[in-house]
Amino acid sequence: MKWLIKGATFLLIACLILAALGCADEEAKEIRVGVIGPMQFQMGEHHWMGATLAADEINAAGGIKVGDEYYKIKLVQVDSNELVSPADAATAAERAITVDRVDFLMGTIRSEGAMAVQEVAMDHQTIFMVCGSSETKMSDKVAQDYARYKYWFRVTPFNNTYLGMMNFTLVGMVAQQVVAQLHTAPKLAILAEKASWTDAIVAAAQTILPTKGIQVVSEVWRPSGQADDVTAELLAIKDSGANMIMTALSGTVGIAYGRTWGELQIPAASVGINVMAQADDFWENTNEYGNYEMTLNVYARDVELTEKTAAFMDAFIAEKGQTPTYNAGTYDALYILKEAIERADSLDQDNIVAFLEETDYIGTGGRFVFDAKHDVTWGPGYVTGVGVQWQNGELKGVWPPADGSWPTGGPSVTYAGIVAYQMPPWVIDYWT
Amino acid sequence: MAENIIIYGLLSSGVYALLAVGFSLIFGVARIANLSHTAFYMLAAYLIYTFASALGLNLYLSIILAIITVTAVGIISYRLLIARVRQHEATTLIVTIAMAVIIQEAILKAFGGQPRGVPKLLSGSTEILGVSVLNQQLLTLGVVILMLLVTWIFLMKTKTGVAIRSTAQDREVANLMGINVSRMEMLTMAISVGLAAIAGALVAPLFVLTPGMWAHPLVMILAVVVLGGLGSLKGSLIGALVLGFAENLVVFSRPEGAYLKTSVALTVMLIVILIKPEGLFGIVFEEERG
Numbered sequence: 034m035k036w037l038i039k040g041a042t043f044l045l046i047a048c049l050i051l052a053a054l055g056c057a058d059e060e061a062k063e064i065r066v067g068v069i070g071p072m073q074f075q076m077g078e079h080h081w082m083g084a085t086l087a088a089d090e091i092n093a094a095g096g097i098k099v100g101d102e103y104y105k106i107k108l109v110q111v112d113s114n115e116l117v118s119p120a121d122a123a124t125a126a127e128r129a130i131t132v133d134r135v136d137f138l139m140g141t142i143r144s145e146g147a148m149a150v151q152e153v154a155m156d157h158q159t160i161f162m163v164c165g166s167s168e169t170k171m172s173d174k175v176a177q178d179y180a181r182y183k184y185w186f187r188v189t190p191f192n193n194t195y196l197g198m199m200n201f202t203l204v205g206m207v208a209q210q211v212v213a214q215l216h217t218a219p220k221l222a223i224l225a226e227k228a229s230w231t232d233a234i235v236a237a238a239q240t241i242l243p244t245k246g247i248q249v250v251s252e253v254w255r256p257s258g259q260a261d262d263v264t265a266e267l268l269a270i271k272d273s274g275a276n277m278i279m280t281a282l283s284g285t286v287g288i289a290y291g292r293t294w295g296e297l298q299i300p301a302a303s304v305g306i307n308v309m310a311q312a313d314d315f316w317e318n319t320n321e322y323g324n325y326e327m328t329l330n331v332y333a334r335d336v337e338l339t340e341k342t343a344a345f346m347d348a349f350i351a352e353k354g355q356t357p358t359y360n361a362g363t364y365d366a367l368y369i370l371k372e373a374i375e376r377a378d379s380l381d382q383d384n385i386v387a388f389l390e391e392t393d394y395i396g397t398g399g400r401f402v403f404d405a406k407h408d409v410t411w412g413p414g415y416v417t418g419v420g421v422q423w424q425n426g427e428l429k430g431v432w433p434p435a436d437g438s439w440p441t442g443g444p445s446v447t448y449a450g451i452v453a454y455q456m457p458p459w460v461i462d463y464w465t
Numbered sequence: 466m467a468e469n470i471i472i473y474g475l476l477s478s479g480v481y482a483l484l485a486v487g488f489s490l491i492f493g494v495a496r497i498a499n500l501s502h503t504a505f506y507m508l509a510a511y512l513i514y515t516f517a518s519a520l521g522l523n524l525y526l527s528i529i530l531a532i533i534t535v536t537a538v539g540i541i542s543y544r545l546l547i548a549r550v551r552q553h554e555a556t557t558l559i560v561t562i563a564m565a566v567i568i569q570e571a572i573l574k575a576f577g578g579q580p581r582g583v584p585k586l587l588s589g590s591t592e593i594l595g596v597s598v599l600n601q602q603l604l605t606l607g608v609v610i611l612m613l614l615v616t617w618i619f620l621m622k623t624k625t626g627v628a629i630r631s632t633a634q635d636r637e638v639a640n641l642m643g644i645n646v647s648r649m650e651m652l653t654m655a656i657s658v659g660l661a662a663i664a665g666a667l668v669a670p671l672f673v674l675t676p677g678m679w680a681h682p683l684v685m686i687l688a689v690v691v692l693g694g695l696g697s698l699k700g701s702l703i704g705a706l707v708l709g710f711a712e713n714l715v716v717f718s719r720p721e722g723a724y725l726k727t728s729v730a731l732t733v734m735l736i737v738i739l740i741k742p743e744g745l746f747g748i749v750f751e752e753e754r755g
Contacts (some may be wrong), residue, residue: 071578073573075579255721256724257727262672264602265469265713265716266723268596269466297590314581318580318581318582
């Protein structure tokens with residue numbers, strides 16, 4: 034009997050060792066990618082959905098090839114809770130790296146949360162690809178302390194400087210329409226939420242736009258990003274005599290703005306950045322008063338930025354029932370990472386960084402090339418973004434213009450699916 | 466600019482007043498500082514969204530259903546939680562703030578964090594003194610004035626109202642006079658939460674619904690009731706007007722500091738209570754209580 038018990042015990046231990054070895058072997062063929070974002074919010078959901086689509090496609094095609102082996106991508110959902118408490122993002126990142134043992138991180142949305150995650154990821158020398166924050170301070174750190182911050186890259190959106198340049202380009206386009214349709218000189222009011230990412234844009238607008246023949250109202254309206262009513266601000270803008278409003282809004286104030294602007298028929302064309310207007314539910318949330326609201330965006334449903342855009346758009350909408358926002362840039366980020374790993378033929382973070390820096394990848398949002406500060410490059414021939422406008426319930430691409438002209442010269446940029454910009458009829462009625 | 470400040474000051478003050486009167490009422494009668502007051506306001510707004518937008522019910526029916534449901538939730542929470550700890554003021558504060566956070570988390574779980582919008586009862590706008598005002602805002606102000614009048618008449622002219630005021634003035638004497646004090650307190654809780662629900666119903670079409678929408682109005686109504694004098698209904702009205710006007714004065718006169726409107730309003734409150742620590746009508750109220 035004793036020998037039977039001993040034998041069974043031996044067999045059991047042997048099985049356990051074999052099982053453990055099997056698990057270890059399985060884990061070794063897995064690359065763990067942490068997708069970090071506010072998962073209770075649409076931004077986080079789009080982070081996750083973009084990454085999930087890419088991971089499913091890559092895994093179905095065999096995975097990521099390193100040496101002679103193929104590694105499957107294992108996504109780990111990391112809830113940063115950064116919209117409620119930015120400090121939580123750092124804790125979530127720390128846990129993802131040390132407990133969930135993720136090899137790479139991608140995502141985040143809010144500047145404060147993204148910067149906190151950046152520090153944690155750099156502490157652990159873990160590659161972190163931002164797909165949601167435009168904060169320039171993060172890329173400045175790469176220039177200031179390359180050895181520490183080289184593991185950081187930005188995929189979407191482009192940085193504040195590029196955002197400002199694109200914003201001014203859109204403003205210039207609408208200013209031309211003001212002259213052509215309203216027969217008056219463009220006069221611009223700035224409505225920017227009080228946040229660090231808007232400060233540079235506001236300062237640049239006040240300096241640059243007057244040199245382009247656009248009068249800028251001296252007052253700047255700075256509501257909170259979470260303000261639920263901006264009626265007073267809009268009435269004051271109306272009183273200022275402005276015929277254009279440049280927005281820089283990322284919070285829910287963008288909905289309050291769009292709704293009140295349309296319902297009060299403020300006689301000023303709206304253009305700029307309104308992150309809430311990039312989402313499909315803006316139409317419903319503004320009770321359809323958000324018609325004619327214009328914002329810059331990374332994607333537009335009917336605009337084919339590259340040959341990969343339409344397929345991605347269809348797959349995302351089929352899965353999620355929503356048009357992807359710039360947070361879904363995790364899709365491109367994962368492919369960029371895969372290519373860099375395969376070119377490096379290594380899972381060593383420093384090696385991968387070197388190959389990420391050499392990225393030249395046509396993704397769903399354009400051609401991705403990182404600059405010296407690891408920011409995605411914006412401009413003709415690279416990622417350009419798209420100007421979108423709500424037109425009767427649909428978010429239409431209205432920029433770059435159909436003739437492909439770029440304001441500062443350079444190669445022409447033409448995308449299929451671009452339609453003409455529409456001046457709000459009440460603005461035309463008021464000024465003509 | 467003065468017309469803008471007057472009109473929008475009045476509109477902002479209206480909702481603060483409706484919320485603050487409800488908060489002050491239950492504090493005056495039962496000494497309950499109900500920090501979940503604005504969470505009930507938020508719950509009403511989300512229920513209207515659920516009934517009207519998600520389930521497709523008639524908007525008026527949705528509003529009535531939401532107000533009834535929230536009032537019922539308020540009564541149940543009073544019976545199950547608040548009534549058991551109301552003798553301990555600090556515990557009551559903690560219990561009610563915990564209730565607010567639970568409501569917030571439940572809404573976050575059920576609806577997610579993305580903002581929601583509710584259809585309006587009235588669309589379009591009207592010019593008053595050259596100022597464009599949304600018709601829904603005018604409706605809101607009208608209903609606020611009506612509800613405040615109804616509340617005042619109820620408290621001053623009805624037998625139950627007198628009983629509630631008696632309970633507020635002296636609980637023990639009211640009890641000795643044969644007034645069912647516990648019942649009066651529960652009734653007051655129902656009225657208080659009902660007013661919060663009505664406020665929620667009024668602002669739901671005007672504001673953006675998010676799971677954090679209860680926090681800012683809570684800060685404001687606490688400021689309003691402290692400014693006006695804790696428990697004083699008249700003080701709550703005046704306090705709401707002062708802070709509503711202060712906020713709009715900032716937005717119209719210092720546009721680059723619009724995000725500071727709440728801070729400035731709270732500073733006004735701080736200055737007043739430094740000069741008059743009991744609030745504008747605190748002494749009158751204390752004298753009324755005996």
